[in-house]
Amino acid sequence: MPSDAPTDVPTDARAVPEPLEARHVLEFPGGYTRSTGPVIGRFLTELRDRRIVGVRTAAERVLVPPLEYDPATGESVTGEYVEVGPAGTVETWAWVSAPRPGHPLDRPFAWATIRLDGADTSLVHVVDAGGSRAMRTGLRVRPRWRTETSGHITDIECFVPEVTVITAPVRAEYRVRPGRALTRFLEGIRDGVFVGGYCAGCDQVYVPYRISCPACGSVIEEEREVADTGTVETFAINNLPDPRAPEVPFVSAYILLDGADIPMIALVGGIPAHEVRQGMRVRAVWVPPEERTMSMTNIRWFAPTGEPDADLSAGRPGGGD
Amino acid sequence: MREVAIVAFAQTVHTGHDTGLTEAEMLHPVIEEVRRTTGLTTFGFTCSGSCDYLAGAPFSFVSALDALGAWPPISESHVEMDGAFALYEAWVRLQHGDIDSALVYGFGKSSTGDLRQIMTLQLDPYYLAPLGLDQVSYAALQAAALGGDRGALDEIVRRSRADGRANPHALDLPDPSGDGYEVEPLRPYDIAPITDGAAAVVLAAGDLARELAENPAYIGGIAHRIEPHYLGMRDLARSPSAADAARAAGVGKGPVDVAELHVQFSHEEIILREALELPEGTVINPSGGPLAANPVMATGLIRVGEAARRILDGRARRAVAHASSGPCLQHNLVTVLESAAESPEGADRG
Numbered sequence: 107m108p109s110d111a112p113t114d115v116p117t118d119a120r121a122v123p124e125p126l127e128a129r130h131v132l133e134f135p136g137g138y139t140r141s142t143g144p145v146i147g148r149f150l151t152e153l154r155d156r157r158i159v160g161v162r163t164a165a166e167r168v169l170v171p172p173l174e175y176d177p178a179t180g181e182s183v184t185g186e187y188v189e190v191g192p193a194g195t196v197e198t199w200a201w202v203s204a205p206r207p208g209h210p211l212d213r214p215f216a217w218a219t220i221r222l223d224g225a226d227t228s229l230v231h232v233v234d235a236g237g238s239r240a241m242r243t244g245l246r247v248r249p250r251w252r253t254e255t256s257g258h259i260t261d262i263e264c265f266v267p268e269v270t271v272i273t274a275p276v277r278a279e280y281r282v283r284p285g286r287a288l289t290r291f292l293e294g295i296r297d298g299v300f301v302g303g304y305c306a307g308c309d310q311v312y313v314p315y316r317i318s319c320p321a322c323g324s325v326i327e328e329e330r331e332v333a334d335t336g337t338v339e340t341f342a343i344n345n346l347p348d349p350r351a352p353e354v355p356f357v358s359a360y361i362l363l364d365g366a367d368i369p370m371i372a373l374v375g376g377i378p379a380h381e382v383r384q385g386m387r388v389r390a391v392w393v394p395p396e397e398r399t400m401s402m403t404n405i406r407w408f409a410p411t412g413e414p415d416a417d418l419s420a421g422r423p424g425g426g427d
Numbered sequence: 428m429r430e431v432a433i434v435a436f437a438q439t440v441h442t443g444h445d446t447g448l449t450e451a452e453m454l455h456p457v458i459e460e461v462r463r464t465t466g467l468t469t470f471g472f473t474c475s476g477s478c479d480y481l482a483g484a485p486f487s488f489v490s491a492l493d494a495l496g497a498w499p500p501i502s503e504s505h506v507e508m509d510g511a512f513a514l515y516e517a518w519v520r521l522q523h524g525d526i527d528s529a530l531v532y533g534f535g536k537s538s539t540g541d542l543r544q545i546m547t548l549q550l551d552p553y554y555l556a557p558l559g560l561d562q563v564s565y566a567a568l569q570a571a572a573l574g575g576d577r578g579a580l581d582e583i584v585r586r587s588r589a590d591g592r593a594n595p596h597a598l599d600l601p602d603p604s605g606d607g608y609e610v611e612p613l614r615p616y617d618i619a620p621i622t623d624g625a626a627a628v629v630l631a632a633g634d635l636a637r638e639l640a641e642n643p644a645y646i647g648g649i650a651h652r653i654e655p656h657y658l659g660m661r662d663l664a665r666s667p668s669a670a671d672a673a674r675a676a677g678v679g680k681g682p683v684d685v686a687e688l689h690v691q692f693s694h695e696e697i698i699l700r701e702a703l704e705l706p707e708g709t710v711i712n713p714s715g716g717p718l719a720a721n722p723v724m725a726t727g728l729i730r731v732g733e734a735a736r737r738i739l740d741g742r743a744r745r746a747v748a749h750a751s752s753g754p755c756l757q758h759n760l761v762t763v764l765e766s767a768a769e770s771p772e773g774a775d776r777g
């Protein structure tokens with residue numbers, strides 16, 4: 107049995123002596139040879155062929171893995187082998203978030219007792235489930251076999267959950283044109299103004315500009331420029347990234363521009379997300395004139411003006427309440 | 428059955444680290460102590476419990492005999508188990524009737540190796556050990572099968588550690604805190620600490636027991652039962668073997684003032700309490716139990732010693748000690764200890 111000699115032997119008599127300590131390894135180099143006997147040997151032989159078998163007891167129970175004797179009675183088992191699984195159901199599980207050197211996987215995994223289909227006892231093995239949230243009693247699992255099998259319990263590298271979810275790719279490309287009304291609105295955006303449409307019959311200013319009134323259906327004859335300042339009516343804090351937003355979290359808000367009667371949806375920036383509030387006064391932040399195109403990207407976002415909050419309870423200034 | 432009693436008990440001040448003593452050096456003072464207490468220098472029988480894998484040395488229990496002085500040759504035996512099971516063997520040996528005293532001891536230094544991995548070596552070598560299933564992982568499977576209430580588990584640890592702080596032989600461990608998992612659902616504090624230590628007990632039969640102790644702790648019943656080894660063949664949420672052992676030892680035949688249980692993981696207390704059908708009023712692990720000091724291979728014997736001590740010093744009249752072996756409470760030994768007045772045969776004892 108190899109034992110290494112102690113390393114740090116003090117040589118200076120005045121120094122406090124370090125405690126003597128030696129590394130000592132207990133090992134059977136190459137492993138310890140064990141006979142399997144006929145019952146366990148049959149199980150391991152089947153395992154090498156990627157089959158899982160149990161053995162039937164006199165009481166008609168199927169033991170998996172097979173034992174030589176029925177643990178309930180001590181009687182010899184019948185010698186009748188039954189293929190079980192390979193799928194099974196997790197009964198009990200424990201989650202290892204930091205695998206140890208001797209563990210079967212080098213990433214977080216679960217130990218589990220698994221009742222294989224057709225078995226009356228449970229197999230203790232490993233489930234590679236990704237995260238503990240994927241584990242539950244009742245989870246259906248199947249073995250993942252090693253590429254090379256040798257007749258060893260670890261021929262099953264681990265069990266993995268049955269397929270319950272797939273990811274379906276969806277992608278289509280289009281060429282879209284904005285239409286007459288939006289083109290007109292974007293012309294205004296290019297020039298640094300918000301163009302609205304006024305319905306005289308309804309006495310409502312719609313922003314963005316439209317060519318007909320969504321309320322009465324009549325043709326909108328009159329353009330109205332509205333201010334680039336407004337009031338946050340309501341808002342949402344978004345935590346999922348969006349290519350149109352500069353960062354996460356970002357705030358998208360319904361902003362009622364001064365002079366308009368319906369709010370427009372836009373980003374709010376220049377303020378921490380949790381400080382955005384209903385009634386907050388905001389102003390559009392434009393990109394420099396030389397960078398402007400016919401695109402809403404001309405407006406980075408709306409930022410607080412610093413004015414006192416507006417009172418939303420009084421209804422909309424334009425009378426749209 | 429021949430009346431056999433515990434007349435002396437000694438244990439080390441257990442440590443959470445290696446103090447630099449060999450096992451025999453660690454053991455020697457407790458042997459000295461029970462010799463002083465009883466005045467006996469030799470014993471009719473000697474039996475010890477230890478595990479060679481803890482130190483990684485073959486026949487380390489033979490080296491430990493140096494702590495006794497085994498010359499001229501003594502009648503001696505050993506179990507590769509906790510010292511509590513050595514006590515069972517000594518009790519059986521005393522039933523033969525030809526000797527009146529026995530020395531029992533257990534010892535272990537868990538600090539030397541990696542206990543979690545060493546305990547893998549006790550598992551079935553075909554189906555379990557090759558998976559690398561370690562001690563905390565299989566205990567976590569049992570905890571998950573039980574599904575014990577987190578508040579109740581925390582309270583078991585809090586109470587055990589508080590009692591341990593009051594026990595000069597146990598470790599000083601703080602109240603449990605933190606919400607990380609060692610292996611989910613076990614938190615680090617649910618697990619008994621790595622501990623080095625040793626313990627010794629002297630058994631005496633008949634008149635010798637009354638000569639050696641004013642108030643001997645009579646073994647009113649002692650029994651052990653075992654379950655299948657393979658975890659998938661058992662209902663891990665229950666311990667039928669502990670229940671059977673408790674019935675065979677007669678736990679339910681009288682009130683139980685104190686129970687010392689071999690609880691190495693907090694959930695085991697819930698399982699054992701139910702299996703032993705302990706009444707509400709029973710004080711569990713007043714020593715702090717293994718959750719406050721777990722010198723493996725002495726821990727179960729210390730349960731017997733701690734239970735006996737409360738009868739020897741008159742604080743309890745009837746006590747229960749439990750010791751366990753194997754994964755997930757596979758093998759359980761239950762001992763009922765009684766003061767003379769409590770035992771049915773007590774009247775004969777004068």
